[in-house]
Amino acid sequence: MFVCSMADLFGEWVEEDWIKKVLNVCQDTPQWTYIFLTKNPSRLPTITFPKNCWVGTTVDRQERAGPALKAMAQVKATVRFISCEPLLEDLTFPTLEDIDWIIVGAQRKTVHCEGIQPKWEWVRHLEQQARDAKKPLYLKPNLDLQEIRPREYPFEK
Numbered sequence: 628m629f630v631c632s633m634a635d636l637f638g639e640w641v642e643e644d645w646i647k648k649v650l651n652v653c654q655d656t657p658q659w660t661y662i663f664l665t666k667n668p669s670r671l672p673t674i675t676f677p678k679n680c681w682v683g684t685t686v687d688r689q690e691r692a693g694p695a696l697k698a699m700a701q702v703k704a705t706v707r708f709i710s711c712e713p714l715l716e717d718l719t720f721p722t723l724e725d726i727d728w729i730i731v732g733a734q735r736k737t738v739h740c741e742g743i744q745p746k747w748e749w750v751r752h753l754e755q756q757a758r759d760a761k762k763p764l765y766l767k768p769n770l771d772l773q774e775i776r777p778r779e780y781p782f783e784k
Contacts, residue, residue: 672701732767
């Protein structure tokens with residue numbers, strides 16, 4: 628279950644009590660897997676997530692890669708992932724050691740912005756990094772591809 632798919636539960640403006648209430652629901656419903664995604668990964672290391680939570684951060688530009696990897700290395704979650712959606716430029720990760728899953732996607736068309744497809748070389752570059760690090764890769768359906776796309780999932784630890 629994707630929690631707050633159109634919001635950011637870990638934004639600076641979100642009260643800690645709200646986060647605790649949401650995580651208590653996750654703890655009380657272990658039959659579900661909850662997926663959290665944030666653009667504010669610096670808040671994540673202070674939280675201990677229930678075992679049924681997968682936690683990720685968005686890395687759409689290279690400048691986000693370092694802070695994301697630093698924070699994710701400290702996250703206490705069953706699955707830690709990077710979401711490169713939208714993929715806005717070519718990305719190079721110095722390491723993926725503390726990452727369990729990589730997701731890649733395009734920018735969706737909305738009322739406020741045009742859809743943007745990443746350059747295919749950028750997608751291939753991320754795919755190679757995932758393969759080299761032996762990490763599962765999920766290419767989202769919003770990517771315009773002419774070939775079979777990997778839709779791999781991490782094994783829970």
